[in-house]
Amino acid sequence: MKPEISLKGVVVPMLTPFKENGDLNTDALRMLTDWLIEQGIHGLFPVSSIGEAAKLSMDEKKTIIKTVVDVTNGRVLVVPGTGFPDERRTVQLTKYAQDVGADAALIVEPYYQKPSVEALYDYYKTINDSIKDFPLVLYNIPIFAGYELTPELVAKCADLENVVGIKDSGGDISKFNFMLHLAGDRIAVLQGIDLLFLPSLAIGSPGAMIGGGNVAAKPEVQMYNAFIDGDLKKARSIHEKLVPLWLVLGGYGTFPVSYKEAVTMLGIPMGPARKPAEPLMDDQRKKMKETLTQVGLLQG
Numbered sequence: 001m002k003p004e005i006s007l008k009g010v011v012v013p014m015l016t017p018f019k020e021n022g023d024l025n026t027d028a029l030r031m032l033t034d035w036l037i038e039q040g041i042h043g044l045f046p047v048s049s050i051g052e053a054a055k056l057s058m059d060e061k062k063t064i065i066k067t068v069v070d071v072t073n074g075r076v077l078v079v080p081g082t083g084f085p086d087e088r089r090t091v092q093l094t095k096y097a098q099d100v101g102a103d104a105a106l107i108v109e110p111y112y113q114k115p116s117v118e119a120l121y122d123y124y125k126t127i128n129d130s131i132k133d134f135p136l137v138l139y140n141i142p143i144f145a146g147y148e149l150t151p152e153l154v155a156k157c158a159d160l161e162n163v164v165g166i167k168d169s170g171g172d173i174s175k176f177n178f179m180l181h182l183a184g185d186r187i188a189v190l191q192g193i194d195l196l197f198l199p200s201l202a203i204g205s206p207g208a209m210i211g212g213g214n215v216a217a218k219p220e221v222q223m224y225n226a227f228i229d230g231d232l233k234k235a236r237s238i239h240e241k242l243v244p245l246w247l248v249l250g251g252y253g254t255f256p257v258s259y260k261e262a263v264t265m266l267g268i269p270m271g272p273a274r275k276p277a278e279p280l281m282d283d284q285r286k287k288m289k290e291t292l293t294q295v296g297l298l299q300g
Helices: 028-040 058-072 088-101 117-130 151-159 173-183 195-204 213-226 230-253 255-264 280-295
Strands: 009-013 043-045 105-106 137-139 163-168 188-191 205-210
Touching: 009 213, 028 043, 028 058, 028 213, 058 088, 088 105, 088 117, 105 188, 117 151, 137 151, 151 173, 151 213, 163 173, 173 188, 173 195, 188 195, 195 205, 195 230, 213 230, 213 255, 230 255, 230 280, 255 280
Parallel strands: 009 043, 009 205, 105 137, 137 163, 163 188, 188 205
Antiparallel strands: none
16 A cells, blocks of 8 residues: 555645855755745655755755655655665665655755666665655756656556656656556656646646745646636636746756756845856846846746
8 A cells, every 4th residue: 555645736846045156055044945835735745856855965855855844844846856876875864854744855866877677666666665654756857957757657667556647757748648547546657847747737636746836836736726716717817927037047057057047036045056157148138137027926
């Protein structure tokens, strides 16, 4: 029997705030955690791709996970990213997340390599078998990993006892639909792309893990609530209003610089992204501020 967890609504992959010298800014992390919960989100995903997980040490990841769990204090789900390119460290961090009170762990597909389907299944099964009664969420992000978790593999992994969901950031709504068709009766198939959140709800997804939630948490929650309430017209209106913001966030600078700049403009200091990320150019920063004002998140 799978461990019980309700994965739905808007779960936010959190940015990681840094000080100007590059150290973790735990004070800003606490501020971000409280602010996102106040916006009505349903869960938090610290140590995420947008949170520069690949640039964090094991100790930094542990500090982030414990800080977010402690500040959240049970108000919403906390599903930290615990994946490394290898099974040993992944199991270590996953057990740590369980020990400090996280609600689940998200396992990114192993990057810097292209395992066979058989090797991938064995990898996830090994992690599943190493953990006792703790929910695991798979993570498909081919743009960074260099390959994708196929719908067929996800469906096979859905039979593993601890696997309860997947975040799919593949950006292909057809494959997402097929994944939902094959595995949606056993696990939560969550959308990872802001632009596809509403279409995914329409075909049966219970929710999303979307980076734009760092910036536009409240309207994204309002869009989800409108859809759940049967007000598709309102949900679509919010979607259309947010499209310019999503395009700017995804189109400017080195990922995730544009998101960090936007949240800083909203009043929570995110600091720089770790190098080799580059800051926004002045004209991009100006356009960002204009767009935040246009969608009603920043006063002009």
